[in-house]
Amino acid sequence: MPVHVHVNVNQSDQHHDVxxxxxxxxxxRDVCGLTGTHVGCETSLCGSCTVLVDGKAVKSCTMFAVxxxxxxxxxxxxxxxxxxxxxxxxxxxxxxGLQCGFCTPGMMMASVALLAQTAKPSREQITEGLRGxxxxxxGYSHIIDAVNHAAAHGGVRLQPDxxxxxxxx
Amino acid sequence: xxxxxxxxxRPSTVEEAVRLLAKHGDDAKLLAGGHSLIPAMKLRLAxxxxxxxxxxxxxxSYIREAGGAIAIGAMTTHADVQAxxxxxxxSPLLAETASHIGDVQVRNKGTIGGSLVHADxxxxxxxxxxxxxxxxxxxxxxxxxTIKAVDFxxxxxxxxxxxxxxxxxxxxxxxxxxxxxxxxxxxxxxxALAGAAVVIGPNGVRVxxxxxxxxxxxxxxxxxxxxxxxxxxxxxxxxxxQASAGVDxxxxxxxxxxxxxxxxxxxxxxxxxxxxxxx
Ligand SMILES: Cc1cc2nc3c(=O)[nH]c(=O)nc-3n(C[C@H](O)[C@H](O)[C@H](O)COP(=O)(O)OP(=O)(O)OC[C@H]3O[C@@H](n4cnc5c(N)ncnc54)[C@H](O)[C@@H]3O)c2cc1C
Ligand code: FES
Ligand code: FES
Numbered sequence: 001m002p003v004h005v006h007v008n009v010n011q012s013d014q015h016h017d018v019x020x021x022x023x024x025x026x027x028x029r030d031v032c033g034l035t036g037t038h039v040g041c042e043t044s045l046c047g048s049c050t051v052l053v054d055g056k057a058v059k060s061c062t063m064f065a066v067x068x069x070x071x072x073x074x075x076x077x078x079x080x081x082x083x084x085x086x087x088x089x090x091x092x093x094x095x096x097g098l099q100c101g102f103c104t105p106g107m108m109m110a111s112v113a114l115l116a117q118t119a120k121p122s123r124e125q126i127t128e129g130l131r132g133x134x135x136x137x138x139g140y141s142h143i144i145d146a147v148n149h150a151a152a153h154g155g156v157r158l159q160p161d162x163x164x165x166x167x168x169x
Numbered sequence: 170x171x172x173x174x175x176x177x178x179r180p181s182t183v184e185e186a187v188r189l190l191a192k193h194g195d196d197a198k199l200l201a202g203g204h205s206l207i208p209a210m211k212l213r214l215a216x217x218x219x220x221x222x223x224x225x226x227x228x229x230s231y232i233r234e235a236g237g238a239i240a241i242g243a244m245t246t247h248a249d250v251q252a253x254x255x256x257x258x259x260s261p262l263l264a265e266t267a268s269h270i271g272d273v274q275v276r277n278k279g280t281i282g283g284s285l286v287h288a289d290x291x292x293x294x295x296x297x298x299x300x301x302x303x304x305x306x307x308x309x310x311x312x313x314x315t316i317k318a319v320d321f322x323x324x325x326x327x328x329x330x331x332x333x334x335x336x337x338x339x340x341x342x343x344x345x346x347x348x349x350x351x352x353x354x355x356x357x358x359x360x361a362l363a364g365a366a367v368v369i370g371p372n373g374v375r376v377x378x379x380x381x382x383x384x385x386x387x388x389x390x391x392x393x394x395x396x397x398x399x400x401x402x403x404x405x406x407x408x409x410x411q412a413s414a415g416v417d418x419x420x421x422x423x424x425x426x427x428x429x430x431x432x433x434x435x436x437x438x439x440x441x442x443x444x445x446x447x448x
Pocket of ligand 1: 043044045062198199200201202203204205206207208243244269270271272275278279280281282283284285286287289291292293294330334335336337358359360361
């Protein structure tokens with residue numbers, strides 16, 4: 001039986017009736033049309049599907065959309081504001097933090113969550129914070145540089161209200 | 170990878186969840202953090218007809234002092250256990266153990282109750298729950314009961330919790346700083362090939378081992394060899410050789426039975442040395 005969900009996605013209220021088995025990543029991509037969030041392994045290992053749910057980094061391939069009912073979800077599309085890249089996006093741009101770009105949305109969302117908790121992380125803390133995200137191209141070094149760059153340029157900023165869910169009831 | 174279809178219910182109290190489990194019997198499965206259940210459902214190893222999501226039951230996620238113990242709600246995430254100041258100050262082993270689980274994203278969703286009831290032979294918490302001699306509260310149609318850690322793990326993926334019962338709280342004693350968890354991980358998933366948890370207390374040493382056998386166990390041989398003795402490096406090395414005595418080690422593509430047995434001994438020694446250094 002379909003279930004009604006109300007999810008605030010990138011500051012926009014979404015109402016849909018979904019099958020309970022619909023994974024959050026497919027909800028975001030196929031129902032909301034936000035294809036920035038990638039599906040890689042589908043087995044919770046690669047991290048390319050990472051989004052923020054109520055401000056916390058989660059793998060959206062290992063969560064049902066119905067579990068996000070009443071929550072605020074931030075995807076990579078929610079990072080830039082008024083045509084201005086988020087400091088984490090800017091860091092990936094400046095430091096060449098990507099090659100093919102497949103892992104990048106997940107890497108950036110995990111980085112945003114990391115910087116929200118640890119404003120000036122060490123390289124070890126960045127490695128630990130991005131442990132759940134795999135990259136087949138860069139060798140990680142430039143990704144760590146990118147997060148460092150973001151930390152030095154106001155990367156702590158989460159989007160306003162992004163850690164707040166919609167009113168439940 | 171889509172799981173088979175199911176009906177979804179989201180009770181708001183434990184009582185309601187217990188009623189739903191009683192009503193649907195074997196067709197129902199509880200959903201906590203979903204980080205064991207959803208992968209199993211995708212592979213169709215689990216095909217519940219009804220999924221009972223306990224993620225929104227109020228007051229199942231907490232860490233607080235209760236008498237001489239620290240009480241942890243079953244829905245407390247690994248991330249919250251890892252970050253808990255109460256645990257770090259009063260009973261640091263569980264917080265240390267949680268920091269070894271998977272990665273940030275996994276720790277943000279997975280719960281202590283879900284991990285214990287899933288009873289993966291390679292999960293991290295079981296070693297520490299045994300070494301801490303924890304107590305686990307479960308609620309079911311027959312009321313509330315408390316299960317001791319030593320009676321909790323029954324076999325591969327099997328615990329003493331009945332299908333119609335819900336774990337609500339885990340209680341661990343306050344301990345000194347002389348505790349440690351040392352693990353060799355399977356590189357891809359982070360799960361334990363062998364993990365050893367150690368608590369050195371005034372009344373002796375307790376050692377829990379995970380990853381090695383079908384279920385986590387107390388290393389009785391090690392505990393006995395150390396009882397009432399001064400923990401010298403020499404004695405620790407000799408006692409740790411007993412860490413896999415009498416168990417039937419698992420083997421798979423990641424590690425042979427003899428390698429797992431060896432890792433149990435090495436990690437037990439390292440955990441004991443680490444705990445002693447913390448005194
Ligand atoms: C990529 C990845 C890496 C991982 N790495 C590790 C690791 O290194 N170490 C480790 O220990 N674990 C690891 N895990 C497992 C993780 O810790 C899971 O979160 C945990 O095993 C299950 O907890 P959950 O809350 O997600 O439970 P769920 O998946 O929701 O449920 C698991 C089972 O427990 C039952 N259940 C859940 N809660 C209760 C309750 N309160 N009462 C009764 N029954 C209940 C469910 O019905 C289900 O059968 C990993 C998982 C993934 C996906
Ligand atoms: S697609 Fe979700 S972790 Fe790989
Ligand atoms: S840039 Fe290609 S996978 Fe990371």
